[in-house]
Amino acid sequence: MKVEGVQHIDAPRAKVYQLLVDPVGLSRFIPGCEQLERTGDNTFAATLKAGVGSIKGTFKSTVKLEDLRPNEHFRMVVDGKGAPGFVKGSGDLDLSDEDVGTSVKYSGDIQVGGTIASVGQRMIQATAKMMAVQFFTSLERDAKPSGDTSSAPPPNFFRRALSWISGWLREFFRKR
Amino acid sequence: MADKYVGRRVKRTEDPRLIKGLAHYVDDIKLPDTLHVAFVRSIYAHARINNVDVSEALNVPGVVAVYTGKDVADKVGPVPCASALPDLKVPDHRVLAKDKVYFVGHPIAAVVATDRYAARDAVDLVMVDYDDLPAVVDVEQAAAGSTVIHESFGDNIAYKMSSGEGDIEAALSSADKVIKQRILHRRLAPIAMEPRGVLARYYPGEEELTVWSSTQIPHLLRTQLALMIGIPENKLRVITPEVGGGFGSKLNVYPEEALLGWISMQLGKPVKWIETRRENIQATIHGRGQVGDIEIACKNDGTLLGLRYNVIADLGAYHQLLTPAIPTLTGLMLSGAYKIPAIQINITACFTNKMATDAYRGAGRPEATYVVERALDLVAAELGVDPAEVRRKNFPAANEFPFHTATGLDYDSGDYEAALNKAQQIVDYKTLREEQKRLRAEGRLIGVGVSTYVEICALGPSQAMPAGGWESATVRIEPTGKVTILTGASPHGQGQETSFAQIAADELGVDLNDVTVIHGDTGVVQYGIGTFGSRATAVGGTAVLVAIQKLKAKASKIAAHILQTDATRLSFEGGKYSLEKAAASAAGASEPVVPVGEAPAAALPEPETNGRTSLTIQEIALAAHLAKELPPDTEPGLSATYFFEPKNFTFPFGTHIVVVEVDRETGDIKFLRYVAVDDCGKVINPMLVDGQLHGGICQSIGQAMYEEVVYDEQGQLVSGTLMDYALPRASHVPNFELDRTETPSPVNPLGIKGVGEAGTIGATPAIVGAIVDALSPFGVKHLDMPIKPETIWKAINTSH
Amino acid sequence: MIPAQFDYQVPQSLEEAIRLLAQDPDSIKVLAGGHSLIPAMKLRLAQPQLLVDIGRIKSLSYIKEEGDQILIGATTTHYELESSELLKSICPLLPACAKSIGDVQVRNKGTIGGSLAHSDPAGDWPAAALALNAEMVIVGPGLERVVKAADFFVDLLTTDLKPGEILREIRIKKPTGRFCHAYQKVPHPASGFAVVGVAVNLVLNGAGDCEAATIGITGVGTKAYRANGVETALTGRALDAATIEVAAEHACDGVDANSDLYASSEYRCQLARVHTRRAIEAAVATR
């Protein structure tokens, strides 16, 4: 399924970029990330305990950052395997300045396979939505100018995050 | 015997054990020391396998062995494909994947353990190292083929084939109207209530292997398994216990069946595998799967001139037993119930990264009927005439049979208009159309769909079949007088134990309860072909009948000997051979015909009968077994076997009329009437015929409105459970108003045509026709199945 | 369809259940009717180490009136709610909702507490709980707290229940005055779950105008929600066809609707609007 959208983050571009390509940051944003270790240049091994409610699976994953152009662009490739199946995704993130803060343009592709694909059909979309929200909530929380860390995301934040992720999902389901 | 059994609604003798839960399916058979098998299956649609690491799995307590594709590559032969088409590409289909996987669910390794739980736990610990490859999912893209699935073939086209008679180009160019329509036949999962299951037991001392499998074809399976495993066929016994439905999905030879047999031989213990529902959806054959373009040519008065169907068939990754043949069956039936002088089908059959398609109830014929019936509806809409009238206009008349079609068939018998008339009477068609008009004016969306189908059944002459088209029966009367029938037409829910017993009880004049029908055990039953293609009663039932006639020929000789008369002077009635003394001498007209060269019966001396004037068939059976009073040169015992080879197929037909109402706001579909008038030739048991129709129509409703096996763009099967794959339930189906016409088939002495697939063939186009008709005020001419409420809602809201 | 290995214990009391859970709240799960948990376990999507079966604690299953409240024990089954004569007379929304769930077997085993705790995006009870402003009584080690339905459902399959806590009771204020209820559902043809489910609870004044409206909708979003826009558009108005129609148009306001193989988000919203209207009409028709 295609992933596409634009996300506004209320923080300067350099800061957003730095957080996104930093393993510590990533491990905080990727939902369910329990462990993230550097295994090479911009390559990480991660253990993701992903899922919702009582439904959870552990995925051994590699996360790779490619095409890094500081403060502008990078590509993230995630490849996770576990007993419930696999999750693979790659996406280009493009950062640009906005009047206030940074705009993150995202475009990529996600594949889900195995049990989760064959039985979780009715919830995959909602799960992806939820995880995207979690990713950007955490990013926004960390990216906020310090001193402001405890406050909730801006009121329209969830709506925006949701509409972005649902855009591509709708696209995906329409194709079918 | 006062009443005959044939033609009566005799209750199924199978049912008490089924209802009470006392029947034995494969999983109900428990053998001591049985090991259990679970499969590691591909989670990718297309991938290279670098390595399969079983070491961790082997450490699970209870795990006995794990076999991979490498382990069995040169031990178990390929999964067979029985369709021989010119230039057919046949991939090497091994029981376990070795270097590549080709579909989600493709078996990679078999884990064997002392219980199912350990086996299942170990499956999660088999580490498969895959490199995934682009998946070929869309069949049209498969045909274009940038990614090639089986590399050595160079492309994804398994075969191309054209067939048909008549000058189609001329028909298309000279027609007043040529109507074109693209149509989709989505993939369906057969979903037998009982999934597949195999139990295999090898006795190393006797060197005998017994395989219990939930199959429709025990004997064909035995032959194929013997070849695959390399065991002499006479050392292999296949037993088919109770089978909980097949719908064609068990008309096959699957990797698991051979593998289980082979594993049992390796380990010297019984091994069992029961398919899960998820495996059933992923790795049991699918049905349908065609993308087609119709071109139908007609005159302005509705006379049909020609039909062309260009179709791309989605075969899946491998050929199962009949995979490539299914689209050719579509080609055979493209004339439908009509005179169409020129017909052409152009098939491009393609490999895709999906489970194989194969025979699912109707097997290529529902596709054909759907094509023709949709085409007729399009013609009617284009010409602005009633769909029933376009059909009537193009029927061959009852006196035009045998009727030759431009697809090369000779329809045996039929009166298509009679069935249409009857169905129209039942719904009061004229009033119905007026009512529809009136309600439409009130804003209600009422639709009427008509399908006048014909199908091909009683498969079939051996010339037209890959592995024999005959069927076998043995009839035996035991010393105690009980009648045993051994049929090769092993049933999977059809009720042959009842219907064949009805035939036998009538023919032998015995009580139905004295007849037992035995099937599905190659160690007991003579070779047979199986139950599929609506053949069991027409071909297998006929074999029973003729075997009984053979048996009676012998019985009458024995009777004549004991009663000291000539066989020709005996009459048979109510299970008794009786002397015809008085009748014979009194009425010259009814004198039996005496074979040339023998003295006329009347000239014989009065026989010495010890006072007996009649003998029951049971008394004769006992005498035959005791063998003390047999005529000279007579074999003891009373049994006969017959292999019936039909000379042609049979062609059942009928009319289905459906009335629906569509909810304009939600797209919900409500059935208002469902009327079916079917002609399946002579009816043995009306209740069984009704049951076949009920089930078939339900599956048609499923296809028309609910069912679709969905693979996503990466080839993941995302309709993988019955939470998503919607089968129709009792609450989804209307009351069926069934009626019949009865046109006997001249092809077999019982006059039977067959009914097993009529429902799935005749109903779908009527349902779709009704829905499309309901939406015609919005300019809708066609919708692809499954027509879900959303499909309708969109159609209403886009065509405004 | 074989779950991973797990242990199973039957506590005799709620206190014992809580003690058992406290050993390792993350890998121990409460088992009620098992009709959501067991399927997930069979697919190995959930692999708890231990199941604590509260379904056998008798004192957790009841339907009773107490003062101005209806109290429902968490392990009360769908069937018990569906067939309760008491509820049919004092709070018909509950039996109506219960009746729409799954099939007879599911209703005989599944519990209202399990359903609310599981918070399936297509589950029926959350809609009714929201429409009735239910309160969830939650117990954990040494604590008892009460959470309003509106705060209980957090996200997809996620509630305010913390690991180690048990939903003990559902409390509903007894409907009073001229109230009317309806539950309208589009079942998924395969699963029977709600593609859309609308629970309507209206209070009318003497003139038949809408004094208060609370409406819960399930199946549409990642969790059930209150249809605030619809409620506002009804409140204080005469419930004529036009008002109802206009109000129902707000059924999906602010909701990003799910889409799956059966229904796209656009169509889901359409269903939500139509069935909200029909549910309101059905409720009004009972008066």
Ligand SMILES: Cc1cc2nc3c(=O)[nH]c(=O)nc-3n(C[C@H](O)[C@H](O)[C@H](O)COP(=O)(O)OP(=O)(O)OC[C@H]3O[C@@H](n4cnc5c(N)ncnc54)[C@H](O)[C@@H]3O)c2cc1C
């Ligand atoms: C075929 C089928 C059809 C169905 N159709 C529908 C339908 O149409 N509509 C519908 O709403 N539902 C439907 N369901 C779901 C059914 O209603 C379940 O019973 C319900 O969702 C869960 O209740 P349960 O008691 O079975 O909970 P369980 O499965 O035992 O538990 C579910 C989850 O809740 C937790 N839990 C349970 N009780 C408590 C508690 N008291 N406190 C804290 N946590 C708890 C468990 O740990 C688990 O995580 C269907 C289920 C099936 C199998």
